Amino acid sequence: MKKTIITTIIVVAAVLAAAIYFTFDPADTGNLFPKCIFVTLTGYQCPGCGTQRAIHCFLHGDIAGMWHYNAALFVAIPTILLYLYAGLRRNSHMRLYNALNSTTAIVIILVVIISWWILRNIFCPL
Amino acid sequence: MQYWINQNGVQAGPVTREELEKMNVSADAYVWCSGLEDWVKITTLPELADVIGAPAAPAVPEVPAADEQLPEQPAEPAADAAPAEQPQDEEAPVIPEIPQEEEADPEVVVGTPIEPVVGTPVEQYQYAPQYAAPQPQLEQPECPPTNLVWAIIVTILCCMPIGIVAILYAVKVNRRYQAGDFKGAERASETGAWWCIASIISGIVFSPFISFIQMLVASM
Numbered sequence: 177m178k179k180t181i182i183t184t185i186i187v188v189a190a191v192l193a194a195a196i197y198f199t200f201d202p203a204d205t206g207n208l209f210p211k212c213i214f215v216t217l218t219g220y221q222c223p224g225c226g227t228q229r230a231i232h233c234f235l236h237g238d239i240a241g242m243w244h245y246n247a248a249l250f251v252a253i254p255t256i257l258l259y260l261y262a263g264l265r266r267n268s269h270m271r272l273y274n275a276l277n278s279t280t281a282i283v284i285i286l287v288v289i290i291s292w293w294i295l296r297n298i299f300c301p302l
Numbered sequence: 303m304q305y306w307i308n309q310n311g312v313q314a315g316p317v318t319r320e321e322l323e324k325m326n327v328s329a330d331a332y333v334w335c336s337g338l339e340d341w342v343k344i345t346t347l348p349e350l351a352d353v354i355g356a357p358a359a360p361a362v363p364e365v366p367a368a369d370e371q372l373p374e375q376p377a378e379p380a381a382d383a384a385p386a387e388q389p390q391d392e393e394a395p396v397i398p399e400i401p402q403e404e405e406a407d408p409e410v411v412v413g414t415p416i417e418p419v420v421g422t423p424v425e426q427y428q429y430a431p432q433y434a435a436p437q438p439q440l441e442q443p444e445c446p447p448t449n450l451v452w453a454i455i456v457t458i459l460c461c462m463p464i465g466i467v468a469i470l471y472a473v474k475v476n477r478r479y480q481a482g483d484f485k486g487a488e489r490a491s492e493t494g495a496w497w498c499i500a501s502i503i504s505g506i507v508f509s510p511f512i513s514f515i516q517m518l519v520a521s522m
Contacts, residue, residue, distance in 0.1 A: 210509035211516060214463060224458045252458045259451035277448045279476045285450070286469050289457055 198235040202228040203245075221302060223248065223293045248292050255285075305350075308332045308341065322353045329354050342482045445479045446491035448472035452498040456505075464501040468494045 202209040214222040226245035233241030234249075242249060262273045275281065305322060306315030309331040317325070332341040333350065344350050450472045457465025471494030479487035 205520070208513040208517065210505075210512040213508060213512065216512070222463050227459050246458075248458060252454065256451055256454055256458075259454070263447070263451060274445075277445070277450055277472070277476070279473055282448065282450060282469060282472050282476070285454060286466070286473075289454075289466070289469075293463075 194231075194235060197228065197231045201232050203232065215302070219302065220297050221293075221300075223289050223296075248296075251288075303335055306334045307344070308334075319350070319353065322350065325353075327354050339481075339483045340485055346482065443484050446475055446484075446488045447495075448475045449491065449494045449498055453494065456498050456501040464497060464504070468497040468501070471497060 200207060200209070209228055212222055212225050214220070215225050224246070227249065230242045230245035230249050233239070233245065259276055262269055262276050266273045304316035304318060306313065307317060307322065307325070307327065308314075309328060314325075315334075327344060327350075329345055331344045331354075333344045333347060334341045344354060449468060453465050453468035453472055455465075456468065457463065471490050474490040475487050475494065478484075478490055
């Protein structure tokens with residue numbers, strides 16, 4: 177019951193967000209999409225910076241634009257889908273779930289995220 | 303060092319190491335002593351390795367008293383102890399029974415608050431019986447969720463480095479679970495989930511605020 181409600185909320189929110197990001201372009205100047213707090217404060221990009229613009233591009237089929245704004249999404253989105261699948265099918269896919277949630281896997285993800293954070297600021301500064 | 307032991311859902315303690323040796327402990331019993339965060343399988347404590355099933359062998363030939371204990375005993379300690387068993391053979395029915403009668407009393411007391419024991423630090427005694435209450439917990443529970451997906455989502459999609467904290471809690475969940483600290487793993491799992499929620503909420507709360515500032519800046 178509780179799970180159904182949470183799932184419904186998440187699906188509705190996702191559809192709504194997709195509609196908003198499809199209609200409006202976060203790359204337009206003077207738009208109302210919230211800018212990342214981290215980049216506003218520090219001037220450095222965070223691991224998620226550019227995601228809003230990238231999603232807008234993705235929804236319009238602009239893969240090059242998506243790559244330009246946040247290349248990490250090409251890895252992140254399949255990873256997230258895989259994790260969601262394994263989480264929902266935990267009982268029948270015990271080994272997949274355990275492998276994905278092992279300490280090794282978590283540490284790899286942490287290292288990838290932090291490397292991405294550092295490298296994008298070195299090689300693709302704002 | 304004093305130990306609490308839980309064997310087949312029956313808890314006893316405090317007992318000393320010597321008493322444990324006489325107690326016909328099976329390898330799947332759980333023990334707790336001060337310094338441990340939660341009950342652990344007796345096999346995980348190296349210092350107790352040799353008390354497991356020590357006097358098990360003498361119980362085998364005896365029919366009436368030992369009968370109920372027979373099925374739980376692992377086969378191999380019986381074989382191990384076989385050469386040494388002969389002198390103990392006659393005493394066997396007596397030795398296991400005495401400690402078990404002693405345990406029966408504290409077992410009744412366990413349900414009530416723990417004041418009777420005074421000599422040792424108080425928290426130690428509050429701790430053990432508290433953990434004994436949910437017996438089914440002694441079976442290894444499922445590892446609580448690491449919430450790793452949500453941590454990644456808030457890190458990458460919500461533009462919130464707070465997500466990194468949530469990932470660190472995911473590591474903590476695994477570490478505690480593997481150490482046998484199931485309650486601690488549960489707590490780390492919840493804390494990690496709260497970090498994700500906090501990250502999403504702070505994103506939602508700050509967003510209009512940031513949008514407003516952007517609007518002001520743009521209009522200037």
